[in-house]
Each structure stands twice: as C-alpha cells, then as structure tokens.
Amino acid sequence: MNRSTSPPVRIIERKSGWRALDLRELFLYRDLFRFLVYRDVMVLYKQTILGFGWAVVRPVLSMIVFSVVFGRLAKIPSDGIPYPLFSFAALVPWTYFQSAVTGSTTSLVASTHLISRVYFPRIIIPLTPVIAGLVDFAIALVVLGVMMALYGVTPTISVVYLPLMILIMALTAASVGLWLSVFAIQYRDVRFALQFVIQLLLYAAPVVWPASLIPEQYRVFYGFYPMAGVIEGFRSALLGTHPMPWDLIAAGSFTAAVLFVSGVLHFRRTERVIADVA
Amino acid sequence: MSEIAISVERLSKLYRIGLKDQIQETLVGTVVDFVRSPAKNFRRLKKLTNISPDDAEAKDVIWALRDVSLNVMQGEVLGLIGPNGAGKSTLLKILAGITEPTSGRAEVRGRVASLLEVGTGFHPDLTGRENVYLNGTILGMTKGEIDHKFDEIVAFSEVEKFIDTPVKRYSSGMTVRLAFAVAAHLEPEILLVDEVLAVGDFRFQRKCAGKMGDVAGSGRTVLFVSHNMAAIGSLCDRGVLLGEGAVLTHGRIDDVVSRYISEGLSGSEFQEETTDELACIVGGRIVGSDQIRFGDFLTFDLDIVAREKLSASLMWRLQDAFGAPVAVGSPHLQLGKYQEVRPGKNRFCVKLGPLPLFEGAYSLSFDLNHAGTQHLHRLESRLRFTVLACDPAGIGAVLPSRWRAGSIVIPFEIEAVPK
Numbered sequence: 001m002n003r004s005t006s007p008p009v010r011i012i013e014r015k016s017g018w019r020a021l022d023l024r025e026l027f028l029y030r031d032l033f034r035f036l037v038y039r040d041v042m043v044l045y046k047q048t049i050l051g052f053g054w055a056v057v058r059p060v061l062s063m064i065v066f067s068v069v070f071g072r073l074a075k076i077p078s079d080g081i082p083y084p085l086f087s088f089a090a091l092v093p094w095t096y097f098q099s100a101v102t103g104s105t106t107s108l109v110a111s112t113h114l115i116s117r118v119y120f121p122r123i124i125i126p127l128t129p130v131i132a133g134l135v136d137f138a139i140a141l142v143v144l145g146v147m148m149a150l151y152g153v154t155p156t157i158s159v160v161y162l163p164l165m166i167l168i169m170a171l172t173a174a175s176v177g178l179w180l181s182v183f184a185i186q187y188r189d190v191r192f193a194l195q196f197v198i199q200l201l202l203y204a205a206p207v208v209w210p211a212s213l214i215p216e217q218y219r220v221f222y223g224f225y226p227m228a229g230v231i232e233g234f235r236s237a238l239l240g241t242h243p244m245p246w247d248l249i250a251a252g253s254f255t256a257a258v259l260f261v262s263g264v265l266h267f268r269r270t271e272r273v274i275a276d277v278a
Numbered sequence: 279m280s281e282i283a284i285s286v287e288r289l290s291k292l293y294r295i296g297l298k299d300q301i302q303e304t305l306v307g308t309v310v311d312f313v314r315s316p317a318k319n320f321r322r323l324k325k326l327t328n329i330s331p332d333d334a335e336a337k338d339v340i341w342a343l344r345d346v347s348l349n350v351m352q353g354e355v356l357g358l359i360g361p362n363g364a365g366k367s368t369l370l371k372i373l374a375g376i377t378e379p380t381s382g383r384a385e386v387r388g389r390v391a392s393l394l395e396v397g398t399g400f401h402p403d404l405t406g407r408e409n410v411y412l413n414g415t416i417l418g419m420t421k422g423e424i425d426h427k428f429d430e431i432v433a434f435s436e437v438e439k440f441i442d443t444p445v446k447r448y449s450s451g452m453t454v455r456l457a458f459a460v461a462a463h464l465e466p467e468i469l470l471v472d473e474v475l476a477v478g479d480f481r482f483q484r485k486c487a488g489k490m491g492d493v494a495g496s497g498r499t500v501l502f503v504s505h506n507m508a509a510i511g512s513l514c515d516r517g518v519l520l521g522e523g524a525v526l527t528h529g530r531i532d533d534v535v536s537r538y539i540s541e542g543l544s545g546s547e548f549q550e551e552t553t554d555e556l557a558c559i560v561g562g563r564i565v566g567s568d569q570i571r572f573g574d575f576l577t578f579d580l581d582i583v584a585r586e587k588l589s590a591s592l593m594w595r596l597q598d599a600f601g602a603p604v605a606v607g608s609p610h611l612q613l614g615k616y617q618e619v620r621p622g623k624n625r626f627c628v629k630l631g632p633l634p635l636f637e638g639a640y641s642l643s644f645d646l647n648h649a650g651t652q653h654l655h656r657l658e659s660r661l662r663f664t665v666l667a668c669d670p671a672g673i674g675a676v677l678p679s680r681w682r683a684g685s686i687v688i689p690f691e692i693e694a695v696p697k
Binding site: 008009010011012013014015029031032034035036038039042043046047113114115116117118119120186187272273275276277 | 293320323324326329371372373374375376377378379380381382383384385386387388389390392394395398399401403404408411412415416417418419420421
C-alpha cells in the first residue's frame with residue numbers, strides 16, 4: 001500500500017462555538033451525497049402503481065381543487081390568466097418547496113441509524129431531499145409546459161431568469177430544512193407543528209391569489225417571504241402576467257441568503273451533539 | 279511500525295440519562311403536571327445537548343468513559359474487552375468522530391473507517407448492487423474504489439445471482455453476507471470494529487474471521503471490540519480491559535483476557551441458590567490447590583440438592599481462558615452410567631486427570647440432566663484453576679505460552695527410523 005504521504009492527523013476534542021462549513025470534507029464525501037440523492041429518488045415511488053406519475057398527479061389534483069374552490073367559487077382574480085394555469089404555475093415551485101422542506105426537516109430523525117453508527121458530514125442529510133426533490137420538480141415543470149401549450153400561452157423573454165428562481169427556491173427550502181432538522185431531532189414537536197406551518201406558508205404565499213392583491217405600501221415587506229418572489233417570478237417569466245417582480249425577488253433573496261448562512265452556521269454548531277440525542 | 283496511530287489522553291464522556299419523572303398520586307396533581315409538563319419537557323430536552331465537565335456531580339449523568347488514556351501503535355491490532363456498559367463502544371464512537379468527548383483529547387493519524395454494525399444504511403427497496411454502492415460510500419469509500427472492488431465484494435458475499443434483486447427479497451443471511459463483504463473490503467489505515475463477526479451461518483463466520491485475520495495481518499491498525507474471547511485472542515496482539523468507563527488493565531492480550539474472565543468467576547468455590555427444578559447444583563469447590571502443573575489431577579466436589587430420587591447425568595465442560603471448549607466429560611458419556619441422586623443433599627467428588635494442559639487459566643462449567651433427557655441445571659464457568667508454566671518432560675524446559683498454539687500438550691515419542 002502506498003503510504004508515502006504522511007497520513008492526516010485528526011484531533012478529537014470537545015469543540016464549541018461557531019464553525020464554518022468544511023468544503024474540503026464535503027468534497028471528499030461527494031459520492032455519498034450522490035448516492036443518498038439517488039436512493040431518495042429511486043425509493044420514493046417504489047412499489048407504487050403510478051410511480052413518477054405521482055410527481056404529476058399531486059400538483060395537478062391540487063390545481064383542480066384550487067381552480068374549483070378559489071377560481072370558480074371564490075372568484076379570486078388571477079391577473080387575467082386562466083385560473084388553472086395561474087395556480088399551476090405557482091403549484092410547481094410550491095409542491096417542490098413543501099416536499100423539500102418536509103423531507104429535509106424529518107431527514108435527521110429518519111437517519112438516526114446512520115448518524116449513531118458512522119461518521120460523515122451530517123449536513124449532507126438535510127441537503128439530500130432538497131436536491132432529490134428537483135427530479136419531481138422537473139417532471140412537474142414539463143407538465144406546466146404542456147398546459148401552457150394547451151392554453152396557447154408562450155413564455156416571455158424573462159424565462160432566462162427561471163434558473164435564478166429555481167436557485168432561490170432550493171436555497172430557501174435548504175435553509176428552512178437546515179434550521180428545522182436540528183430542532184426536530186431534539187424536539188420532536190417540530191414534526192407535528194410542521195404540517196400546520198406548511199399550510200400557513202401555503203396561504204401566505206401567492207399560490208391561490210396574485211401578489212398584486214397586496215397593498216402597494218406593504219409589498220416590500222411581503223417580499224421578504226422568499227417564496228413570494230419565486231412564485232411571482234415563475235408567473236412573470238412563463239405567463240407574462242407582470243414584468244419580473246425584482247422588488248420581491250431582491251427582498252426574498254436577501255432573506256434566503258441570511259437564512260441559509262445562519263442555517264449552515266447553526267447546523268455546524270449543533271451537529272456535534274446530534275449523535276447524542278438522535 | 280513504531281509510530282503512534284492513535285493516542286488518547288484522559289478522554290471522558292458524560293451522558294445525561296434523565297431522571298425518572300415523579301408520578302402524581304392525586305387527580306389535581308396529575309392535571310397540574312400535565313399543564314406544567316411542556317415547560318418541564320422543554321428544560322429536560324434542552325439539557326440533553328448541553329453537557330459539560332461541570333455537570334459531573336449532577337444526579338442524572340453517567341460517565342460512559344472516564345479519564346481513559348491509551349496509545350495504539352501503527353499496525354497494532356488492539357482488542358477492547360469488558361462487560362456491557364464498560365465504554366468500549368463509546369470509545370470507538372468518539373474515535374470515529376460520531377460523537378464528541380466531554381473532555382480530554384485524542385489524536386488519530388490516518389484515514390479511519392468504523393464498522394459498528396454491518397449493513398448500516400442498507401435500503402430494502404434497492405438492489406444488491408445499489409446497496410453495495412450506497413453502503414460503501416456511507417462507510418467512506420469513493421465510487422471509484424467501489425467500482426474497482428465490486429466484483430471481489432460480490433464474489434465474497436456469494437450472492438452473485440441476486441445482485442440485481444431488491445435486498446428485501448434476500449434471506450437475512452444473504453443481506454448480512456453482502457453487508458459484511460462491503461465492510462471487509464474497506465481499506466482505511468485505521469479500522470474500528472465493533473462485534474460484527476457473529477454474522478451469517480457457521481461457514482460464513484469462519485470466512486469472516488479469516489478475512490479479519492488478513493486485515494489484522496496486513497499492517498493496518500485495528501481496534502477490535504468483541505465478546506468473543508476466542509476471536510479476540512486469535513486476532514489481537516494487545517488488549518485493553520475497560521470497566522465502568524475506565525481502563526482496568528492493558529497489556530498482552532492473553533493476560534488481559536485471563537484477567538477479564540477471572541473477574542467474573544467465583545474462583546475455587548461457588549454457592550448457588552436452589553431452583554424450582556427437581557434437582558440442582560447448589561455449590562462446589564476445588565479440593566486441594568487450584569494451581570496445578572501439567573499432568574496433575576484436579577479434584578473437585580459438587581453439591582446437589584434433589585426433591586426426589588432420580589438418575590442424573592452430570593456433565594462438566596472444561597474451557598480455556600478465552601472461553602473456548604477444551605474438553606467435556608460425564609459418567610454417562612464415558613462410563614455409560616447415570617449418577618443416582620437421593621432426595622436431599624448429595625455430594626459428589628470428581629477426580630479429573632491426568633490433565634495434559636498448557637500454562638494458563640481454565641474454568642469448569644457444569645450441566646445436570648435428568649437421565650440424559652430433561653435439562654435441570656446449567657452453570658457457566660463456576661470453578662477456576664490455573665495451570666502453571668508447562669514443563670511436560672519435567673526437565674525445566676518451559677513452553678512459551680505466548681505461542682498460543684493450543685490448550686493441551688500431547689506426550690509423544692520420536693526416534694530416527696533406520697533405512
């Protein structure tokens with residue numbers, strides 16, 4: 001065996017305080033990250049009849065319900081777009097956000113058997129559902145494209161900004177997941193509270209209603225909810241409802257960045273005790 | 279070879295175990311408790327992650343490890359032994375980086391892989407192939423390394439035919455074989471192993487032990503936790519005995535193992551409670567010295583209490599310091615006769631020998647059966663005796679016990695055969 005290079009020395013002792021992300025270590029474990037994502041994707045729809053069809057059915061069913069309840073009965077305005085298309089353009093990012101946050105929050109609790117037996121950078125675990133969820137998201141995005149074709153709607157030139165929206169969306173899901181997953185492993189209450197909070201976040205986001213309903217003077221504050229900019233960004237880029245809502249997107253990006261950086265730091269600070277409470 | 283691979287200095291780990299909740303006896307008390315409990319639960323849960331050496335005096339903590347110091351040389355195979363709760367697994371977990379010590383420090387030189395359980399991360403819905411990759415990366419291998427060893431792993435596991443079948447369709451033995459095969463092909467500089475040899479059927483266990491022997495012989499540093507003293511004894515050079523979180527003794531594996539085994543024994547005599555069975559062994563003692571030499575006799579008494587008259591089969595089993603069987607004997611097996619036991623107290627005296635035993639510690643276990651069929655009483659390792667340095671020919675030439683070549687010495691004659 002080749003031992004010409006002197007082996008790395010690892011010091012083990014009680015550490016406290018803040019620690020930055022160890023990118024070099026994360027790079028060493030990139031294959032593990034890849035296989036965990038692969039596992040999540042492969043296992044999700046195993047032994048189901050519809051398989052990846054569920055990635056289509058879930059947002060489509062929500063769209064039908066919303067179109068009937070909010071579009072037809074409550075007659076909520078939809079910026080001049082047919083309500084089904086209006087709500088589906090929001091449900092594609094929202095469905096991703098909801099599953100990624102739920103998956104990420106419960107990920108550490110679900111992986112206690114790994115955490116208590118093997119060492120690897122723990123941060124991989126809550127980040128896995130955030131990446132794995134993008135597969136379902138991509139499928140739903142294709143369905144959205146088909147719907148747009150059926151309604152004869154062409155995307156605007158702003159569609160080039162779509163990757164940015166997707167990035168903010170994933171970053172937000174990752175931040176919430178990082179924060180909540182470590183709380184969830186110590187306080188299992190989080191699991192029960194999460195369902196309710198997700199519902200709340202759904203109605204707070206402009207999914208069933210347009211952000212144009214928000215009074216102008218509060219719009220800036222509203223923008224600090226990252227999913228507002230993401231969802232309205234999707235509608236502007238694809239359906240051309242309004243020009244790109246850069247005010248919402250800027251405020252939302254700020255929140256997402258702050259949440260993400262603090263989430264990583266908090267996670268790194270707490271991860272040393274995860275194995276003891278898992 | 280003489281470089282230190284792992285150095286541990288005064289390592290301690292404190293765990294909070296939580297105190298038992300007070301139970302209210304009145305309805306009002308219960309209601310008040312229920313209302314108050316969220317705040318109490320919050321404080322209790324918050325405390326779980328907040329532990330420091332200052333908590334040492336608190337009532338709800340235990341020391342899983344306390345001031346443990348040891349060095350492991352590069353290429354050394356070190357056995358960690360001790361009763362349950364001695365801190366063996368905690369030590370491995372700290373060295374693997376899974377959990378953090380409360381105080382103290384350790385330095386680890388080289389890539390570490392830990393094998394605290396085979397099959398960690400196996401997913402039943404994935405195929406054998408997918409699980410090899412998943413489990414391999416979890417244990418710290420890269421995809422490239424697994425690609426390289428994939429065929430070898432599959433061949434070792436003997437599940438070639440089913441490698442593309444979901445693991446949930448495997449028998450439990452097949453799963454475990456595949457899992458061990460992945461683990462056995464790790465090539466870290468330092469390997470931490472916790473009780474993983476007891477997997478699969480007997481044939482596969484032997485194969486695993488062989489593989490571990492290869493690993494141990496390949497110059498890698500191995501820390502090995504097991505309750506299988508025979509495996510520890512054959513794989514390790516040096517041993518550390520832990521008890522209640524502290525190092526009790528360390529040194530040559532034979533000495534450490536004998537010390538551990540002798541601690542759990544009553545020595546040259548024992549007393550037992552009576553059982554509900556028809557008859558039971560209530561005590562025994564070695565008559566004369568419990569230190570003998572090669573070729574000596576060992577004499578011991580056994581006290582048996584019976585409720586009624588019966589024909590009993592009495593059996594003794596001789597074990598070496600590692601718990602491995604050396605010999606078995608009984609009047610029923612060897613003389614074809616049962617022992618008549620009268621109601622009340624009986625005493626039997628057994629003279630065993632001549633014993634062609636090697637230097638070392640030995641123990642005797644006993645079984646009492648009803649006419650060879652119904653099992654009445656079993657006692658493990660109740661009498662212990664020592665065989666002093668072995669000098670079979672009586673000429674002062676002593677066989678070195680560190681050879682560990684076996685437990686018995688067989689007399690022989692040798693002469694040159696004329697052509």
